[in-house]
Amino acid sequence: MRAEAILVCAVFGLAFALPSARDRAEAELKVRFRQRRPVIQRLKDAGKLGETAVGTLSVVELSCLDESVRLRGKPHSIRDLVDEENRDRTRLYELIAQTTGATAGGVATQAALRNYREAAPDHYLLTRSGTWRTKRALQE
Amino acid sequence: MIRFSRCSTSWRGPTLGAVFLLVLSLLGAGTGCNTHHVKVEPTHHTVEFKPIYLTIDVNLRVQKELDRFFEDVEQPEKEKSKGKGGKS
Numbered sequence: 677m678r679a680e681a682i683l684v685c686a687v688f689g690l691a692f693a694l695p696s697a698r699d700r701a702e703a704e705l706k707v708r709f710r711q712r713r714p715v716i717q718r719l720k721d722a723g724k725l726g727e728t729a730v731g732t733l734s735v736v737e738l739s740c741l742d743e744s745v746r747l748r749g750k751p752h753s754i755r756d757l758v759d760e761e762n763r764d765r766t767r768l769y770e771l772i773a774q775t776t777g778a779t780a781g782g783v784a785t786q787a788a789l790r791n792y793r794e795a796a797p798d799h800y801l802l803t804r805s806g807t808w809r810t811k812r813a814l815q816e
Numbered sequence: 817m818i819r820f821s822r823c824s825t826s827w828r829g830p831t832l833g834a835v836f837l838l839v840l841s842l843l844g845a846g847t848g849c850n851t852h853h854v855k856v857e858p859t860h861h862t863v864e865f866k867p868i869y870l871t872i873d874v875n876l877r878v879q880k881e882l883d884r885f886f887e888d889v890e891q892p893e894k895e896k897s898k899g900k901g902g903k904s
């Protein structure tokens with residue numbers, strides 16, 4: 677009887693002590709986002725990357741897709757960087773959708789609004805009509 | 817010929833079945849007229865507003881979650897810019 681009680685306590689203790697699968701997934705995503713962020717910011721400052729209205733990152737000019745950038749000490753193409761970022765964003769939107777009761781698409785739209793709000797004046801944003809404009813130009 | 821004349825002379829008004837059918841058709845016509853008049857417009861108001869409030873509530877929660885997540889991601893950068901003398 678006592679052994680059973682100890683076992684039940686241990687199981688409950690572990691359940692509360694161990695981070696949930698969601699927390700672990702979120703922590704992993706944070707690490708990857710943090711690693712990519714300086715590179716992405718530099719490319720945004722250079723006018724090569726911009727934010728879309730559906731919460732994804734995209735290249736402003738297709739010609740720079742195969743340019744090389746250093747990420748985690750290794751050379752990567754901008755194409756790979758953008759793909760990796762958008763994969764993680766999709767995963768994040770799904771995670772947030774699970775906890776808030778929204779759809780992943782709805783989370784993506786809200787993320788796009790946040791990206792537009794947080795963008796620097798000279799960063800490029802893709803309008804719904806499909807043209808790239810800087811935030812400054814959109815505000816004028 | 818004889819039968820025909822007998823039939824025509826022995827007609828004693830509408831049968832019970834015919835009366836029943838007539839009543840039914842009148843009732844049907846009446847019901848049809850009534851359905852044209854009944855419109856449930858007022859219910860539209862209550863149905864329309866609820867989802868809007870729910871959507872706003874969900875969007876606020878989504879925005880909070882996004883802010884909470886990206887706060888950690890953007891933290892080192894913001895601290896760095898504070899150290900340099902504030903955000904541009």
